Amino acid sequence: MLVYWNFNLIKIENKSDYQFFDRAFHFGDGVYETIAVKDGKVMFFDEHANRLVSNANSLDIPIIIDIPDLGKNIDNIIKSNKIDQGFIKVIVTRGLMTDAGLSYPKPMKPSLLIWGQKCGFTPLKEKRPYKVIQSQHERRNPYSKVTYTKTLNYLSNIIAKNEADAAGCDEAIFLNTNGNLAEGTTSNIFLIDNNGKIHTPEVASGLLNGVVRSKIILAAIELGFEIEESVISPNKLKHSKGCFLTSTLLDIQPVSEILGVAKYEVSSSIDILEQLENKYQSYS
Structure with a gap:
């Protein structure tokens, strides 16, 4: 398959190698949480994690990581990026498109992204x-x-x-x-x-x-x-x-x-x- 991406023709051998085939890119099909980081610690982690799981469940999106592991990976991103004040974003998508339709892909293989950024908080x-x-x-x-x-x-x-x-x-x-x-x-x-x-x-x-x-x-x-x-x-x-x-x-x-x-x-x-x-x- 050939696709045209940002002024370049790209030969696609395997869709899973390219994130622009994710349903999030095509349909906004996913859920997310933004979590504040203050003094190097996530704020209200349990509340955010529970809402992420609840929202994913309501949209029939499987969560591919358990809450303790999610917390560990968030802490790793905070430490690796030296985020003292900032935020973490956790995104879960329904995964790759299997065709051009809206029906849920079968099998469903969700994607997970955790990233963070420094920012200030004004008193x-x-x-x-x-x-x-x-x-x-x-x-x-x-x-x-x-x-x-x-x-x-x-x-x-x-x-x-x-x-x-x-x-x-x-x-x-x-x-x-x-x-x-x-x-x-x-x-x-x-x-x-x-x-x-x-x-x-x-x-x-x-x-x-x-x-x-x-x-x-x-x-x-x-x-x-x-x-x-x-x-x-x-x-x-x-x-x-x-x-x-x-x-x-x-x-x-x-x-x-x-x-x-x-x-x-x-x-x-x-x-x-x-x-x-x-x-x-x-x-x-």
């Missing part, structure tokens, strides 16, 4: 508040299994993030197909009302239940804050005193503006954010 007090846009083009589907699964197919997120970039914003948030708040392209969203109560969209609104999201909810409960997971109308954006995002690489990220919708004085809720941040960091 809460030093963070520049984000400007956020409400995506006008993309919606989350709360009735789709894919919505709740961390898959390799991120085209909808990419479109919305580019929408934010074009508007001079840092992040885009999705409404769902029912018109209610869901999540950001790589983050979960929280609101703080005028009484100091914290609100976040319920998972059934169509969002990925982020590891950091879960930890922040736990932190709020343990600190004695009133917190509610519920269906949230976008009207609540303009009637809140504060807004923040959470993700593996952001931790807690204050928001100063939802473009054309609401502006927030970060100073009015910074005490709540600092308490949440300190509690969250204690879990590591």
Whole structure:
């Protein structure tokens, strides 16, 4: 077989020798996890590993490594690349295409990739508040299994993030197909009302239940804050005193503006954010 790849004709003897025959390349057919590394240690490994296995199982993708071995290999990547502060990405794909169709390949031979990169983490007090846009083009589907699964197919997120970039914003948030708040392209969203109560969209609104999201909810409960997971109308954006995002690489990220919708004085809720941040960091 001859294929044309980046201006070169390549003779293919064995498809398995070329990763561009992987279904991840053709269909985004796989799952992944991004895990923070701080002081040379992975953060919340068990939660990420369990979600990786759960997501793979929900898509009928066999996991070809057990969790203890996954942890050992992640530690090896961290040490080999001298990652003190950064992240690890674990990707599991359904493996090689056996034909051009969408049906699962038989036999299925999944692929595994673990890689890492150095990056910094900015303390809460030093963070520049984000400007956020409400995506006008993309919606989350709360009735789709894919919505709740961390898959390799991120085209909808990419479109919305580019929408934010074009508007001079840092992040885009999705409404769902029912018109209610869901999540950001790589983050979960929280609101703080005028009484100091914290609100976040319920998972059934169509969002990925982020590891950091879960930890922040736990932190709020343990600190004695009133917190509610519920269906949230976008009207609540303009009637809140504060807004923040959470993700593996952001931790807690204050928001100063939802473009054309609401502006927030970060100073009015910074005490709540600092308490949440300190509690969250204690879990590591």
